[in-house]
Amino acid sequence: MSELTLDHVVIAVRDLDSATSDYSTLLGRRPSWRGEHPTYGTRNTLFRIDNTYLELLSLGVVKGKDRRWGGELERYLEQRGDGLYALAIGTDDVDHTARELRSRGVDVLDPADGDGVDAVTGARRSWRNAMMSPKSSSGARVFFIEHRSPPDALPMAELLDDHGSAVKRMDHAVVLSADMEASRRLWADQLGVRLALDRTFPERNTRILFFRLGDITIEISGGAAQSQEGIGKPDRLWGIAWGVGSLEATAARIRAAGIDCSDPRPGIKPGTLVATARGPQTHGVATLLIEHLPESFRPESRAPQGHAYDNAPERRAFAPTALRGVTVTSHDAATSADRWRATLGLERSPVAAAGSLPLSEVVRLDAFNATIELFHPADPHDPAARALRERGPGMYSIAIEVDDLSAAISDLRAKGVTVTEIGDGTEGRGRSAIVDRAATNGVYLELIQRADSASSG
Amino acid sequence: MIKKVHHVGVVVRDIDQALRFWRDTLGLSLHKTQVIEEQGVRAALLSLGTSEIELLEPTVTDNGVARYLEKRGEGLHHVCFEVDDVEASLVRLQERGTEMIDQETRVGLAGRICFLHPSALDGALVELCQPMDDVVTEIAG
Numbered sequence: 001m002s003e004l005t006l007d008h009v010v011i012a013v014r015d016l017d018s019a020t021s022d023y024s025t026l027l028g029r030r031p032s033w034r035g036e037h038p039t040y041g042t043r044n045t046l047f048r049i050d051n052t053y054l055e056l057l058s059l060g061v062v063k064g065k066d067r068r069w070g071g072e073l074e075r076y077l078e079q080r081g082d083g084l085y086a087l088a089i090g091t092d093d094v095d096h097t098a099r100e101l102r103s104r105g106v107d108v109l110d111p112a113d114g115d116g117v118d119a120v121t122g123a124r125r126s127w128r129n130a131m132m133s134p135k136s137s138s139g140a141r142v143f144f145i146e147h148r149s150p151p152d153a154l155p156m157a158e159l160l161d162d163h164g165s166a167v168k169r170m171d172h173a174v175v176l177s178a179d180m181e182a183s184r185r186l187w188a189d190q191l192g193v194r195l196a197l198d199r200t201f202p203e204r205n206t207r208i209l210f211f212r213l214g215d216i217t218i219e220i221s222g223g224a225a226q227s228q229e230g231i232g233k234p235d236r237l238w239g240i241a242w243g244v245g246s247l248e249a250t251a252a253r254i255r256a257a258g259i260d261c262s263d264p265r266p267g268i269k270p271g272t273l274v275a276t277a278r279g280p281q282t283h284g285v286a287t288l289l290i291e292h293l294p295e296s297f298r299p300e301s302r303a304p305q306g307h308a309y310d311n312a313p314e315r316r317a318f319a320p321t322a323l324r325g326v327t328v329t330s331h332d333a334a335t336s337a338d339r340w341r342a343t344l345g346l347e348r349s350p351v352a353a354a355g356s357l358p359l360s361e362v363v364r365l366d367a368f369n370a371t372i373e374l375f376h377p378a379d380p381h382d383p384a385a386r387a388l389r390e391r392g393p394g395m396y397s398i399a400i401e402v403d404d405l406s407a408a409i410s411d412l413r414a415k416g417v418t419v420t421e422i423g424d425g426t427e428g429r430g431r432s433a434i435v436d437r438a439a440t441n442g443v444y445l446e447l448i449q450r451a452d453s454a455s456s457g
Numbered sequence: 458m459i460k461k462v463h464h465v466g467v468v469v470r471d472i473d474q475a476l477r478f479w480r481d482t483l484g485l486s487l488h489k490t491q492v493i494e495e496q497g498v499r500a501a502l503l504s505l506g507t508s509e510i511e512l513l514e515p516t517v518t519d520n521g522v523a524r525y526l527e528k529r530g531e532g533l534h535h536v537c538f539e540v541d542d543v544e545a546s547l548v549r550l551q552e553r554g555t556e557m558i559d560q561e562t563r564v565g566l567a568g569r570i571c572f573l574h575p576s577a578l579d580g581a582l583v584e585l586c587q588p589m590d591d592v593v594t595e596i597a598g
Contacts, residue, residue, distance in 0.1 A: 102489075102491070103489060104489075105487045105489050105490040105501065106490075107490065107492075135473070181481070231477065232473065232474075232477070318484070319484060320483055320484060320485060320505055320506075321506055322505065322506030322507065322508070323462060323465065323505045323506060323507075323508035323510075326462065326465060326536050328578075328579055328580075328581045329579075329580075330579045331579075336578075336579045339577075339578060339579065340578060340579075342553075343550070343553075343555055343573070343577060343578060344458065344459055344538065344578075344583070345458045345459060346459060367459060367461060367462045367538065368459070368460065368461045368462075369461040369462055369506070369507045369508060370461070370462040370508060372462075372536070374579070391529065392580050393579045393580035393581075394575065394579065394580030394581050394582075395465075395532075395533040395534065395535065395536065395580075395581050395582065396533070397533070398465055398533065400483075400505065401506075412482065412483075415482050417478075417482060439478050439482070440478060441467055441468075441469045441475050441478065441479075441512075441531040441532065442467075442530055442531035442532035442533070443467055443531075443532055443533050444533070
């Protein structure tokens, strides 16, 4: 997959003219582009800065034939009003990116061509993009874009003055997350974006993840500890930090233009100064201005400050290593074994000979990487006997091998899952424990550790 | 004929909720999710050594997975064996009179597949598959 970048960010606005004026003031720049998306039924204003561009997006007068974009925008504005709407991830080949991400379990909608017309110059730009389904993107609106027009088709946004107070670049975009592990999996494991920092700030009850897209950071911010209530809750695109050359000059300029801006203060990262812009002119986007002083580039500035600490890469207490067995209940194991052999060619496993039960009760068939156990429970109190009585013969249970059964039991219990004590596994399979079916979607799950395994608890 | 157990299928009401256990708690890695419109299911495959766990969530109310869920609730649904040649396997089974759900092979999440009728093997639903990366890619694209 081609290297991903942060192509641009999108702010949804109801009044495009007003938002264009406000962001022109905030950024200290004239728009690069004011145009329409005839296909989508939307209008936009673009500001290109050093390392990305900002898109202000509103509904057009006429609805487009591709309602995926206009319809979604309309819903967003109705429900939430103005705000940070989407992150556009740049790629050299959006079709390949979509295929690759789908293979990693990401739900990406079919790529489609798009184009825009500049209302002032009549210039056209074209692209091909694909949206990630909100379910896959943890609720944050993310899409992938491949530009078909040359980069200079979107010119730099001209400076309003030459006093060095304009916004130069985007420093980072902030995503609020109630489910940090899900966010980390999405950005690191599925999108393959480099995780540059995973740091917890106990005093602020905050954990942040920094993902690097080119020279722009996606900051995922959430609570220091994962709350149960937060699991599965959607992420929210929240804010933008704009990089400036002189924070003092920028703050003075936007204040003079009527935007509420805090006094510059030291940032969390040593060697940075930050100020917060507030008010309706930010159009629902948490807005930070940041100046990097020379010392912010020293290696020591990257070290955790105070009680903050970096989180170690995920270490698991145990690992499931293999599917070892599938148990099928039967009225007569020996007869069933003959049927399975005749139908599928599965022969009896040598392991079966180690058992003490008669063949009418249990036969193991060798399926090469696992055994199929045909089981007729003679003990009427055996849970399998009850399943056989109530549901008839059929699929009953699976056995998964783990590298450390004791650690697995402790870890699962710590996560609220009920697991039995260690017992002798199904014959010939070493030690085992049964996981409560309330946790396993009804599956009778036996965790096993082979008798000859080196790891023991 | 049989090469290995390719996966076991588990019918669930909500894949996202099910992943909380199979992926997040048990630690299996999710390597594919897909909606198969023509089969009316949403599926997720999780790696487990040389096998997989396949979670199946019905997206319609009138297919076998939905009926299974309604009648029996969530649980173990089928076992899938990987074979070298699923077409040849199907013909061989038909010739020996094995009752089949599929009279022709079709494309599924695991590649080209066919299902035996549960009555053929003691009530167990058995799938045969021949992984075909090119076919899967074509569906995904």
